[in-house]
Amino acid sequence: MNKKVRVRFAPSPTGGLHIGGMRTVLFNYLFAKHNNGDFILRIEDTDQNRFVPGAEEYIFECLKWCGLEPDESVLHGGGYAPYRQSERKELYKQYAEQLVKEGKAYYAFDTPAELEEKRKTVPNFQYSQLTRSEMKNSLTLDEDAVQKLLAENIPHVTRIKMPHDETVGFVDMIRGAVNFNTSQVDDKVLLKADGMPTYHLAVVVDDYLMKITHAFRGEEWLPSSPVHILLWQYLFGIENMPEWAHLPLILKPDGKGKLSKRDGDRLGFPVFTMNWTDPKTGELTAGFRERGFLPEAFINFLALLGWNDGSEQEIFTIEELIKKFSIERVHKAGAKFDYEKAKWFNHEWIKRSTVNSLQLTLKPLLINAGVEVNDDEKLKTAIELVKDRCTLLPDFVQQSSFFFQSPKEIDINSIKPKWNEHKQQFFAELIHVYGLSTLWNHEELENSFKELAAASQIKPGDVLLPLRIMLVGGKFGPHVFNIAEVLGKKETINRIKHTLSLLSSELNG
RNA sequence: GGCCGGUUCGUCUAUCGGCUAGGACAUCUCCCUUUCACGGAGGAAAGACGGGUUCGAUUCCCGUACCGGCUACCA
Numbered sequence: 001m002n003k004k005v006r007v008r009f010a011p012s013p014t015g016g017l018h019i020g021g022m023r024t025v026l027f028n029y030l031f032a033k034h035n036n037g038d039f040i041l042r043i044e045d046t047d048q049n050r051f052v053p054g055a056e057e058y059i060f061e062c063l064k065w066c067g068l069e070p071d072e073s074v075l076h077g078g079g080y081a082p083y084r085q086s087e088r089k090e091l092y093k094q095y096a097e098q099l100v101k102e103g104k105a106y107y108a109f110d111t112p113a114e115l116e117e118k119r120k121t122v123p124n125f126q127y128s129q130l131t132r133s134e135m136k137n138s139l140t141l142d143e144d145a146v147q148k149l150l151a152e153n154i155p156h157v158t159r160i161k162m163p164h165d166e167t168v169g170f171v172d173m174i175r176g177a178v179n180f181n182t183s184q185v186d187d188k189v190l191l192k193a194d195g196m197p198t199y200h201l202a203v204v205v206d207d208y209l210m211k212i213t214h215a216f217r218g219e220e221w222l223p224s225s226p227v228h229i230l231l232w233q234y235l236f237g238i239e240n241m242p243e244w245a246h247l248p249l250i251l252k253p254d255g256k257g258k259l260s261k262r263d264g265d266r267l268g269f270p271v272f273t274m275n276w277t278d279p280k281t282g283e284l285t286a287g288f289r290e291r292g293f294l295p296e297a298f299i300n301f302l303a304l305l306g307w308n309d310g311s312e313q314e315i316f317t318i319e320e321l322i323k324k325f326s327i328e329r330v331h332k333a334g335a336k337f338d339y340e341k342a343k344w345f346n347h348e349w350i351k352r353s354t355v356n357s358l359q360l361t362l363k364p365l366l367i368n369a370g371v372e373v374n375d376d377e378k379l380k381t382a383i384e385l386v387k388d389r390c391t392l393l394p395d396f397v398q399q400s401s402f403f404f405q406s407p408k409e410i411d412i413n414s415i416k417p418k419w420n421e422h423k424q425q426f427f428a429e430l431i432h433v434y435g436l437s438t439l440w441n442h443e444e445l446e447n448s449f450k451e452l453a454a455a456s457q458i459k460p461g462d463v464l465l466p467l468r469i470m471l472v473g474g475k476f477g478p479h480v481f482n483i484a485e486v487l488g489k490k491e492t493i494n495r496i497k498h499t500l501s502l503l504s505s506e507l508n509g
Numbered sequence: 510g511g512c513c514g515g516u517u518c519g520u521c522u523a524u525c526g527g528c529u530a531g532g533a534c535a536u537c538u539c540c541c542u543u544u545c546a547c548g549g550a551g552g553a554a555a556g557a558c559g560g561g562u563u564c565g566a567u568u569c570c571c572g573u574a575c576c577g578g579c580u581a582c583c584a
Binding site for chain 1 (some may be wrong): 516519576580582
């Protein structure tokens with residue numbers, strides 16, 4: 001019988017959550033749910049110098065917004081607590097000690113300053129089997145000296161002792177067999193001078209202790225995998241190592257390299273999941289949520305960045321993604337981020353969303369933008385009428401505010417050049433006709449409008465645009481008679497009168 | 510520099526030896542629309558290069574080039 005699938009996302013709470021990280025969350029989540037497994041969130045806060053207040057809460061908020069809730073975490077509980085590595089500090093030391101005892105690791109007493117100096121003077125310096133004999137460590141110092149340093153609490157780290165000329169490898173779920181020669185790998189630090197483990201030790205220990213069965217991480221981790229493989233061998237048995245998949249990177253749309261938050265500022269698109277303000281610098285990095293993305297669209301877009309189900313389908317609900325996801329179908333190569341395509345996904349999702357669900361997120365957004373939304377039914381009608389022309393949620397402000405309040409600006413310049421007494425007369429009569437109308441719906445309004453135009457010997461096309469500008473304020477929006485229907489008789493007539501008075505003063509002046 | 514990974518239209522991708530190389534975004538043309546969109550029809554646009562293997566290679570192998578990642582007491 002197979003073990004229950006358990007996967008983890010293990011972010012370091014040092015700032016905003018990049019879309020690459022969010023995609024790793026998504027793939028973890030989809031894989032877990034596809035296999036009826038558990039999704040664990042583990043906080044990797046072993047670097048105390050990089051602690052950023054609020055970052056952890058922010059990560060949870062991002063997951064919540066996307067609906068990708070962990071089964072186990074600091075917040076959700078679970079049988080493998082604590083889920084914060086800083087709270088597991090004491091656990092790691094024994095494993096490091098075990099490795100030293102078995103001759104698979106050693107203490108190193110070189111100070112950071114000494115190492116820095118070394119790197120300055122020796123090009124491409126690596127603390128490795130080539131150089132460790134000339135450094136200050138428990139391999140070069142005699143036993144008494146080491147014991148003395150230890151007894152004096154001289155700061156030191158524990159390094160893995162990479163074996164000579166061995167091939168270590170594994171089968172990546174996405175890339176297939178990957179092999180390394182241990183002679184090429186340096187003696188990575190396992191336990192830092194402050195007693196905290198590095199990522200290398202912590203990830204292996206915790207993946208074992210938390211019974212992780214499959215581990216997904218970015219491609220940038222590939223080069224350190226031989227260290228992790230060796231640790232599994234030494235500590236827990238290679239047969240217990242999770243299956244690994246190294247995810248392709250998300251690249252800059254222009255230039256080269258992986259996408260960074262700076263690219264967003266530079267090119268004008270969000271890179272983080274939600275807005276993030278650096279508590280130290282106050283610098284704000286834009287997020288997809290605040291930019292007006294629907295979480296469904298955001299997830300759909302992320303899933304398709306590097307994965308597809310082999311068909312031509314592009315729009316997927318989360319349920320479909322769970323059903324169809326397979327890690328083997330993840331593309332090997334990195335993908336350049338395409339903001340236009342991301343917006344297309346959002347537009348598609350807006351068009352497909354029901355008025356009721358849109359109304360829920362849109363109402364506060366509109367009120368916040370100063371639109372006086374006082375009638376939910378009217379709001380729903382307005383959303384139905386304009387949603388096809390909104391790509392991002394804030395587009396609804398411009399596209400629907402005129403339903404609730406008369407336009408602040410009227411683009412009178414688009415009417416003026418062709419304005420004349422005849423048209424002025426037509427609209428004066430239109431006010432009269434509309435005032436008498438008993439059936440206020442768009443068909444009737446259009447009919448009586450056209451009848452009046454014919455009677456006035458005026459082409460409907462010549463007065464349609466002016467009418468639109470009177471009601472909307474500009475050259476946009478849904479069909480003008482639909483708008484008039486929603487506005488109602490009184491408001492429609494008022495707006496016509498208002499613009500008419502503006503125009504007549506223009507005409508006379 | 511060394512190690513590891515990658516390479517199909519401008520971009521995201523399909524293809525698991527038979528291809529007239531398919532789709533989507535963007536772009537262009539037209540239709541619909543007396544606004545802006547939506548929608549519909551169509552166009553242009555790709556297998557880095559060189560060797561093998563094979564009846565046949567985009568697909569398999571090897572080299573080269575190029576791109577990327579890593580090379581911290583950061584993750």
